Amino acid sequence: MTSMTVTAGPFAGQKPGTSGLRKKTAQFRAPHYLECFVQAIFEAIDAPGKVLVLGGDGRFFGREAAAVILRMAAANGVARVILGQGGLLSTPAASHLIRLNGADGGIILSASHNPGGETGDFGVKYNIANGGPAPEAVTAAIHAASETLTGYRISDAPAPDLDRLGETLLDGMVVQVVDPVLDYAELMERLFDFPAIARMIAGGFTLRFDAMCAVTGPYAVEILERRLGAAPGSVVNAVPLPDFGGMHPDPNPTWASDLYERMMSPEGPDFGAASDGDGDRNMVLGRGIYVTPSDSLAVLAAHAHLAPGYSGGIKGIARSMPTSTAADRVAEALGIEAHETPTGWKFFGTLLDAGRATICGEESFGTGSDHVREKDGLWAVLLWLNILAATGQGVDALLAAHWRRFGRVFYSRHDYEALPVAQAEAVMAELRGQLDSLPGRSAGGLRIVAADDFAYADPVDGSVTTGQGLRVLFEGGARFVLRLSGTGTEGATLRLYLEWPCNDPDQFETETRTMLAPVIAAAEALAGIARHTGRTEPDVIT
Known part of the structure; x- marks a missing residue:
């Protein structure tokens, strides 16, 4: 058996997000789409000689994708792939297997909490040697590779039986099928x-x-x-x-x-x-x-x-x-x-x-x-x-x-799902445009003491991440946060986070929405969610 190179790609939009690349299942099943993204991963991580873990959440197309990835891994010189039996591995179990086996990384086939099935969602995520999701430097390298590749390498040998425990060889690469639960x-x-x-x-x-x-x-x-x-x-x-x-x-x-x-x-x-x-x-x-x-x-x-x-x-x-x-x-x-x-x-x-x-x-x-x-x-x-x-x-x-x-911190999240992107961005733009002028003003009967677009400086590696959500903080510790979610595959999801700290035990049993009412009113006054979207209630409250 030999490896072959298939001419294909590049595909636009293969930029991994916080949780890898998520698209509709139909997109991943389109000719060469999955293969080109996986090839970008192998290019970015310098695959020859690597030991990888592979598995996923069992959603539709997962077994087929695992078989393709095994054949591609062999063609790209990967030394060993540790596969959850039947292609199954929970995400934390995959992280544990990476760490337990000293693997170089792993590929997880999942769209997490998104719906599955033929008309649902699919996802591919790369985790690094510590078992965690790839940091931005790695996802940026994957994205860069996805934009320039002109094909992918794949073995012409069939994938081994995904359900048979033990080791087999695929074009010289060891495939080790393990019990996904035991370790x-x-x-x-x-x-x-x-x-x-x-x-x-x-x-x-x-x-x-x-x-x-x-x-x-x-x-x-x-x-x-x-x-x-x-x-x-x-x-x-x-x-x-x-x-x-x-x-x-x-x-x-x-x-x-x-x-x-x-x-x-x-x-x-x-x-x-x-x-x-x-x-x-x-x-x-x-x-x-x-x-x-x-x-x-x-x-x-x-x-x-x-x-x-x-x-x-x-x-x-x-x-x-x-x-x-x-x-x-x-x-x-x-x-x-x-x-x-x-x-x-x-x-x-x-x-x-x-x-x-x-x-x-x-x-x-x-x-x-x-x-x-x-x-x-x-x-x-x-x-x-x-x-x-x-x-x-x-x-x-x-x-x-x-x-x-x-003390009790009353808290809720309001999700506005599948919004037209323009509407969601208009909400964010309206609030973002006011941030500098908000401190000292009042909204919903609450006095604003600070407002910003959250930025983070990692205290360990010094990396800086900006544009992570709009925060409005009120006197007494109440606040709301507004951000766009990156986990959906259709339209835009706008998330509003609401918080009210309380140290009075007599109020601990108060209804959460009652305690948060002033913050909800302030958020609407400042961001105009109902005005921009026509939604008077969120789709999901948690």
């Missing part, structure tokens, strides 16, 4: 007190985990049901399906509404959680209570020492800029570093590698730690269970105690 499950067992969690469950504690027909199902069944003893069927929608069973695999109250409604019922289980398409996000609930991702980050950071893997304490907390400041309060109380970064897990990588952060989180339902270099949905669920087992408290009591100690 990850063993890592979780080292980090958490599985016997204590199992005792809690055996004592009558009930849980429900919605895998949303996505990749986390096999991981959750193995860990929650088989290793921890949760009742069979505690993990629902556990079989990964190419179209996610028609679900939108985004773990929030809108798209995981069945779980949410069940947990709000008096007959609901003690604990509920959901994960997304590729397993890196999580939603956590107790009976009758929803935990915002910002509160979840703060609670996990405050109690991480109760888990064996973090018994020595944590070194720092990092959060994305739009995430609430609840975690900052924890960092201050613990006397550790607090970091505010742009949105995108890659910005946590240098902090984690330098030992300046241990727990990281984003308001978009992503939480993780230095055990991998990705957010990790099931990890967050297990840390919650470890904390509940160690304290003997329910979710509601634990959250109430946390607020009494640190």
Whole structure:
């Protein structure tokens, strides 16, 4: 068998974003499109001799793409590819395999929480040797290669059986097919007190985990049901399906509404959680209570020492800029570093590698730690269970105690999805044009003390990232943030983040929208979302 060069490309628009390149599945299936982008990756990383990890979330076209990438890897001189059986690997499990095997990097086939299926979305992301998403220097090199290549190299040999465990050769390249769950499950067992969690469950504690027909199902069944003893069927929608069973695999109250409604019922289980398409996000609930991702980050950071893997304490907390400041309060109380970064897990990588952060989180339902270099949905669920087992408290009591100690930061995110790009940009432009003149003015009855377009200087490598979201800060600590999301594949998604800190225990049970009403009014007065878009309500509220 030999490799051949196919003349094709370049294709415009193959610029990786925060989470790689995401397009409609039909675009990736177009002749030569996937191949040209993968060739750009191989050009950018100098592929000959490299060891790579490969896998994805099981969405439509994933198996076919994995087979193509194996054949291309062989033709480009890659030495070894470690492949999740059947092409499956959750994103955190892929990060762990990269680190565990000392691989040079990995290719993850996923569009995360975006819908799958033939008419859905697909994505390709490259992770570097630390297991984390490629930094901007690498994604820029991939983009540059995509603009100049005139073809791609591929073996004319068929890809090996993706389901057969063990090693085979493909044109001299080793293909190692591994159990996608085993190494990850063993890592979780080292980090958490599985016997204590199992005792809690055996004592009558009930849980429900919605895998949303996505990749986390096999991981959750193995860990929650088989290793921890949760009742069979505690993990629902556990079989990964190419179209996610028609679900939108985004773990929030809108798209995981069945779980949410069940947990709000008096007959609901003690604990509920959901994960997304590729397993890196999580939603956590107790009976009758929803935990915002910002509160979840703060609670996990405050109690991480109760888990064996973090018994020595944590070194720092990092959060994305739009995430609430609840975690900052924890960092201050613990006397550790607090970091505010742009949105995108890659910005946590240098902090984690330098030992300046241990727990990281984003308001978009992503939480993780230095055990991998990705957010990790099931990890967050297990840390919650470890904390509940160690304290003997329910979710509601634990959250109430946390607020009494640190205060409550009321928080919400409003998403306006699939907007015409011109409308979304008009909203951003109107607010951006006022930033310099806002301090000292009032809006919604609130006095503005600062306004800017967020820029970040990495304290480890000195890199500077600008234009990361428009911030308006009010007297007393309230604020709103406005930014365009980079995770969609159709139109534009405008995200409005709203925050109101509160130290009065008598107000902790107030309805969130009531507390945020002045900030909502201020945002509308300054940015004119309804006026520009015609939308009087967001599509999704989290």
